[in-house]
Amino acid sequence: MASPAATIIFFSILIGTISFSHSRFIDYACGTSGNYTTNSIYQRNLDSALANLYSAANSSNSGFYNASVGKDSDRANVLVLCRGDVQPDICRSCVKDSINNLTKLCPNQKEAVEWYDECMLRYSNDSVLNNTVTDPTKKSLHEKNATDTLQFGKDLKVLLDDVREQAIELKFATGNRSGADHRTIYALMQCTPDLVLDDCHDCLDKALNDFPPGRIGAEIMKPSCRLRFDIAPFYNETTLVFAPPLPSPPSSAPSHGKDNILMRTVIIVVVVSVGFVILLLILVCMFKKKPKQRTDTATLQNDNVEDIRSSDSLQYDFDTIEVATKYFSPSNKLGQGGFGAVYNGTLKNDQEVAVKRLSRGSEQGEEEFKNEVLLVAQLQHRNLVRLLGFCYEGTERLLVYEYVPNGSLDHSIFADSTRRSFLDWEKRYKIIGGVAKGLLYLHEDSRLRIIHRDLKPSNVLLDADMNPKISDFGMARLFGMDETQGNTSRVVGTYGYMAPEYAMYGEFSVRSDVFSFGVLVLEIVSGQKNNCFRNGKNVQDLTSAAWKSWQQGNASNVIDPILKHSSEAIPEMIRCIHIGLLCVQENVAERPTMASVVLLLNSPSLALESPSQPAFLMRRSSGSRVNEISSETKNISVDSSIDLASITNIYPR
Numbered sequence: 104m105a106s107p108a109a110t111i112i113f114f115s116i117l118i119g120t121i122s123f124s125h126s127r128f129i130d131y132a133c134g135t136s137g138n139y140t141t142n143s144i145y146q147r148n149l150d151s152a153l154a155n156l157y158s159a160a161n162s163s164n165s166g167f168y169n170a171s172v173g174k175d176s177d178r179a180n181v182l183v184l185c186r187g188d189v190q191p192d193i194c195r196s197c198v199k200d201s202i203n204n205l206t207k208l209c210p211n212q213k214e215a216v217e218w219y220d221e222c223m224l225r226y227s228n229d230s231v232l233n234n235t236v237t238d239p240t241k242k243s244l245h246e247k248n249a250t251d252t253l254q255f256g257k258d259l260k261v262l263l264d265d266v267r268e269q270a271i272e273l274k275f276a277t278g279n280r281s282g283a284d285h286r287t288i289y290a291l292m293q294c295t296p297d298l299v300l301d302d303c304h305d306c307l308d309k310a311l312n313d314f315p316p317g318r319i320g321a322e323i324m325k326p327s328c329r330l331r332f333d334i335a336p337f338y339n340e341t342t343l344v345f346a347p348p349l350p351s352p353p354s355s356a357p358s359h360g361k362d363n364i365l366m367r368t369v370i371i372v373v374v375v376s377v378g379f380v381i382l383l384l385i386l387v388c389m390f391k392k393k394p395k396q397r398t399d400t401a402t403l404q405n406d407n408v409e410d411i412r413s414s415d416s417l418q419y420d421f422d423t424i425e426v427a428t429k430y431f432s433p434s435n436k437l438g439q440g441g442f443g444a445v446y447n448g449t450l451k452n453d454q455e456v457a458v459k460r461l462s463r464g465s466e467q468g469e470e471e472f473k474n475e476v477l478l479v480a481q482l483q484h485r486n487l488v489r490l491l492g493f494c495y496e497g498t499e500r501l502l503v504y505e506y507v508p509n510g511s512l513d514h515s516i517f518a519d520s521t522r523r524s525f526l527d528w529e530k531r532y533k534i535i536g537g538v539a540k541g542l543l544y545l546h547e548d549s550r551l552r553i554i555h556r557d558l559k560p561s562n563v564l565l566d567a568d569m570n571p572k573i574s575d576f577g578m579a580r581l582f583g584m585d586e587t588q589g590n591t592s593r594v595v596g597t598y599g600y601m602a603p604e605y606a607m608y609g610e611f612s613v614r615s616d617v618f619s620f621g622v623l624v625l626e627i628v629s630g631q632k633n634n635c636f637r638n639g640k641n642v643q644d645l646t647s648a649a650w651k652s653w654q655q656g657n658a659s660n661v662i663d664p665i666l667k668h669s670s671e672a673i674p675e676m677i678r679c680i681h682i683g684l685l686c687v688q689e690n691v692a693e694r695p696t697m698a699s700v701v702l703l704l705n706s707p708s709l710a711l712e713s714p715s716q717p718a719f720l721m722r723r724s725s726g727s728r729v730n731e732i733s734s735e736t737k738n739i740s741v742d743s744s745i746d747l748a749s750i751t752n753i754y755p756r
Contacts, residue, residue, distance in 0.1 A: 126193075126200040127220040130324065132239040134214025136228060145213060148173035149226060152181040153202050159567055160198040163508075164191040164453030167296050168198070169232060170568055181226040184295050187275030188339045189221045191453050197222035218324045225326055233485050235302040236326040237309050245320030245333065252317040258282035259290075259332065263311060266290045271304045272417065277338050290332040298327060299483040417492035421499050424448065428458055437510075447506065455506035456491060460499075472500040475576050482549055486541030488564055488574040504574075508567050511574075513560035516630055523630055524665050528672045530569045531627050535679060536704050537571040538563055542620060543697040545573075546613045554611060558619035559600045560626060599633045599644075603718040604691055614694045618718075621686025621694075625649050628679050630663035646687050646717045649680055653714070678707065684714035 139145040155170035166185040173179055183201065185194035201217050201224035209215035214227040218241060225231050249255035262280040269276035270292035282288045292310075294303035306328035314321040320333035331337065427448035428435050437445045443461040450456060461472055472493075479490035494501035509515070512534065515526050526534075538558075545553040555562075555573065562575040602618035604610045622633050625645050633645040645661075652660045658677045659667075666676065682703055688694050693715055695703070703709055 126197040126222070128200075128204065129218045129220060129243060129322070130241040131205065131208050131215065131217040132241065133209035133212045134216075134227065136214040138211045139213050141211065144173065144177045145179060145228065148177055148179040149181070149206075152179040152226070153206075155568075156181050156183055157198060157202055160195050163455060163567075164194075164449065165455055165506075166191075166194050166453065169297075176228060178228060179226060180229070180231045181224070182231040182295070183222055183224045184293070185222040186220070186291075186338075187293055187452060188277065188291075190339070193221055198224075216326045218329070223324070223326075223329065232297045233299075233483075234327075235298060235306055237306055237328075238325070240310075240313055241324045242314065243322040243324075244314065245318045247319050248317040249319050255282055255288075255319070256316050259288055262288055262290050263292075263330070263332065266292050267304075267307050267311070270294060270307060271300055274298070274303060277340070279336075282334075286334045287336075288332060288334055289336050289338065290330070291338050292328070292330045294328040297485070303328065419492045419494045419501070419503055421494050421496045421501070423450070424458055424494055424501050424503065427451075427456065431460065448503075455508075457504045457506045459502040459504065461501070472502065475502055479576050481551060482545075482553075484541060484544045484549070485570065486537045486572055487544070488572045507564040507572055507574075509565035509569060511561045512563040512565060512571065512627075515565065516560055516627060517632060520665060523663070526569075528666050528669050528676065531666075532672075532675065532679070533569065534563070534565070534571045535624055535627055536701075538573060538620065538623065539697060539701045539704055541571070541573040542616055543701050546616070546697050554613055555616050555619075556605075556611060557597055557600070558616055558623060559597050560623065563623070602691070603689060612691065613696065614691045617686045617694045617697060617700070620697070620700070621683045621717075622646065624679055624683035624686065625661070628663065628666075628676055628683070629661050630665065646684075649684060650714075650717050653680065653684060675707070678711070679704075681711050681714065684717060685712065687717040688715045689718040690715060 139149075149172075152170045152172040155172070156168050159168040159170065160183070166187065166189075167183075169180070169182040171178060171180045183198050185197060189197070197219050201219055201222055205215050205217040205224055205226070208217065214229070216225045216239070217223070225236075258280055259282070262278060262282075265280075266276050266278045269278070271294075274296045275293045277289070277291045279287050279289045292307055294306060298306065306325060307330060310323040310325055310328055310330045313323045320331075320335075322331040323329065425431065427450050428446040429448075431444075431446055435446045435448065437447050437457060439445070443459060446458045446460065448456045448458050472495075475490065476493050479487070483489075488507065489505040490502065491505060492503045494503070515522060516531075517523075542555070542558070545555060553576075555576070557575060558573070562573065564572045564574050566572060598606070600619040600622050602611070602615040605615045622645070626633060629645060629649075631645060649658070649661045652658050658680050659673060661680055662673065662676050667673070682695075682700060686694055686700065703711065
């Protein structure tokens, strides 16, 4: 039977659907990946996932929601995407209607997709995120053909090409163009926001190839994208934010003889001459009266701003972000970092965002800004926080990220026992696995080889489904293909998570991140910080306590007492402690790579090597050793981050 909460939610969906509906049903398709039986585990998971989807739609105005419940073949993955121009209440109504309708249209089938005019719903036992699906395809064609099919086709192609370029970048775009017979053609394209640029491009290209020429209207619907055009307006322009009007086709004035030609020639010569003189005067004034600027700002503007503006991310204007954050209201402030404050905001399309406003006049802030824009704009992975855009105006440096509603991991894992109990072992294990996959992507699978250098619980954010997302790339370091390690005189990061070779000598590599990951795993399992692990009356660092308990055969002493009631999962917890100890070994060469860590986490039958003694560098009693690093890092507490980030050139993988 479905859970009581899911039953109540589905009952409310049904009542709401009976009472009124804004949604216009178009089509649906049932999958071929298999069936489920009534009251089976998969059905219960699907009901719960759809209930979570409905709850998310009622608590947020983002228009894109997903949820997953269950494990392995019984895992139900659901996704709903509202059209980018519909109002939030219309979106919520469509979500209700689609949830209520699709399970009736495709009874007992594990996979299905349904299209309304206002939204699209998918569910499957396979992943529905970061996965381009272009079949099945459904078409809705206008019954009439254009009078001048050749000219109409040319006008339509220009419009669709322009709208597609915007949609690939923004995942939603609209536009219009005056066509044959003085008719205006309207077009809309949309991809699911989880797709990377290339995948959105491929999906829309296939959709463009799926409609016959000559029709004055058509809609092509695929699971990952949709497009529509018509000679009548069908989208709501008042709610559009990221769809600037397309340029109108150039108009040509008729010639009226030699006098008009001569007049136009004179006007052009005069305008160009006057314009040249004015430009010359402006340049002279600029050189004479140019105010002095700070060296760091001038350097950034001269050397780096073009790199930033040519990145794949979207540039926002300051006024848009100011309005979204209610003029950076204190009530919207989410937190304060080493380089500035983070604010919650809502864009005009009701998408929730997190805005990092870098502190003015900070050299590290300028460097971090460039580093994050150039890095994160090129990264696409479900376990990395997604950069939506940036603002570079005057002295303002803003980074706009996807909003991650459950905050950072440290707020949950180091909280009181009541809040910490919400993180059961299943959630913690998913977080460990997700962080491992995110680091593996950074180290080996992304276009750039990246070492994070500051992995810790406060830099791991949790989304609505408690999926982890690694954040804060201001301290990251990049490498070319043939480089596996480096050396720096500017040590950055947080004591307690630094590998000893990095903290002592500035030597860093991918194994430095592995060390930080090992500490993170031990903290997740124990629910305690590395520098103040409590075992009865004793207080010591976590790596020391875990190693000693392991040596004595009492590794379960490290496990968070809240988790010990899940006795069936204790062997898995002890295995994670074992993996964590392998990662924090003092000898760099003995630490596993992240590829090995991911394999070990996903293959419980694989035998683990015995760990050697970990490095105990981070104990408070070893402050003198910490002070040997450099004069720049003296007197910094064990928990603090060193804000001495340096910026390096980007090398392609």
